[in-house]
Amino acid sequence: MATAGKVIKCRAAVAWEPKAPLVMEEIEVAPPQEGEVRIKILYTSLCHTDLFHLLESTDNKGFPTILGHEAAGVVESVGPGVTEFKPGDKVIPNSGCQCRECKFCKSPRTNLCERSWVNDHIEYMSYPKTSFTCRGKPILQFTNTGTLAEYIVIRQIYVVKIDDDAPLDRVCLLGCGVTTGYGAAVNSAGVTPGSVCAVFGLGAVGLAAVMGCKNAGASRIFAVDINEKKFEKAKVFGATDFLNPKAYNKPISEVLIEMTNGGVDFSLECVGNTEVSRLALESCAKGWGLSVLVGYTNTDFSSKPIQLIYGKTWKGTLLGGFKIKDGVPKLVLDYMSGKIMLDEFITQRMKLEQVNDVVKLMKNGECIRCILDMSK
């Protein structure tokens, strides 16, 4: 491409400081260095983690930054030492990585990687080093991706090559939310055929968890949310029962225990609220119940020790437990063959310039996912 090896000037939505609207800017994107890939982003969407960082950050450490970590695009150029990718490849950049060499990558039990940015720089939600500048100032790449930019540069261990025929305006969702929720059910919880499940929180992640429970053969799937408008979509993804905790005058865990004669086999917390985490654990069956923390928060979760002593297990999940370079291409193929749904998550389509409208929609709970088209 004519841009290879050169700095690219392009559009990006920059978060200069917490709680402020994103600003459309012209930024400079440096050429890829050793082991790096520069990607032209074609479609992206926002995730609650982006919103959390923008709206809830208590300091300026992670700013200025370019948000976005759920996207799909095409390789524009590669740096020295990159042999796995070539210009024109369809790819999904990821906030998790897979180097294939560290003790985690070599273990079948985890999808962590020693080279991940999260190991050292979680307080910035970014590597300190960035390929973005704007008017001479470095701009961080949120979760090592920063996909609210027309072009990004990331290390090849974070890049997933996908099928040539994959529709990028849908499979971009596999960069985070859908993969996380779906994998939480099928990998981290290990939902079994015939089991009874409960999913707490019915945003994109929760709906993907419902879909995961359904695909794993669960016999009954409780969809739990205080916003009943979400129940209709939960049914589309496979939920069998719908509970609004505010409709009961006792804890929802007690309701679930009564409705299931003892508690659910698997519960998935997809809200990021520690009270909900507690209820999700307490909703599980004694003896074998397993509860997975999917939603992120920095507050302590807690419960009574007897919950675990009586045989329940508490786990968490990151990106649904998928080893991303192995797992995401398969999910793309699963979508293409009809095994998983993606279209049904898309509630709006907009242009990058409308990004602040998307933030508002998400804050108001009026959006599952909005696809942002990056083209001019």
Added chain:
Amino acid sequence: MATAGKVIKCRAAVAWEPKAPLMMEEIEVAPPQEGEIRIKVIATGLCHTDLYHLVDGDKRGFPVVLGHESAGVVESVGPGVTDYKPGDKVIPLFLSQCGKCKFCKCPKTNLCESSWATKYHDIMAEPTSRFTCRGQTILQFMGTSTFSEYTVINQNAVAKIDENAPLDRVFLLGCGITTGYGAAVNTAGVTPGSVCAVFGLGAVGLAAVMGCKNAGASRIFAVDINEKKFEKAKVFGATDFLNPKAYNKPISEVLIEMTNGGGVDFSIECTGNTEVMRSALESCAKGWGVSVVVGWTNVQDFSAKPIQLIYGKTWKGSLFGGFKCKDSVPKLVRDYMSGKIMLDEFITHKMNLEQVNDAINLMKTGQGIRTIMTVSK
């Protein structure tokens, strides 16, 4: 026996109220009803759970006869009991195994619907009792109540053991040793070559160390603020010994450093302290670390940051080591008899039932591991 079918008058140590010394009393023990067994208790031990109930328990759980770690001989059986006969050596169990409920039929758990624990864990006893003293009903702690010369238990909660088993040692398998050992080999599922940490080095913790060793762990960290316990931990297989008070940073950070930045593969918390539960989880390896809560408390919540689980750690708990009690206790007895597990090394004091308050004081002050009390001659 001459006592079959009749009320037995015998000695028992009664806890009339919380926080008060136990009183030696003459009590009446009713004959066993349908499905029940009356047992002459030969030897019993004192467990922290007894102490916990005495010091912090719900008032509704009194008056009570404590004790849930013992061995004895069948004195008589009630109607419908065919698996046991007078003279059988048995270990009363604080859990049960009916063999028919959804829990007994599930290989993943050792809970049982017929257990007192399913419904009455607040008061630690069934509301009905076979004990009376001067006309007042005395509860039977954890369905067992072994601080009495005779006790009555449902057959679902009785393990028949080898007729050559030495009752003055195998009584330990009624609670502490089975709990700690099983937490390692069953609940945590310790693997050969793994690195483990055990927090708290009482009988349960030492049994967990033994379980880690028997499961083939390559390195076992023994953690306690009382360094006098390290010597015994070594006997049971520990390789490293850490006193958290000797460091000016959290013990979890020390453990992560000592394991080359990785953390341990398995941690087992045997203190009943929620701060220690947190440390035990935080000491685990990212990606695959498993932490097991064994120590009991119903007063406080345990807690942690979600990132601990999101990074791949698992939090579990263990009750009676995850063993299906009637199936497993007899096997553990045979493991002791064949030298696969140690029991003698847990016994540090020998007394008789009249000295029960001395045994309580020893336990409160952290002296000794297990005191064996002779109950009946």
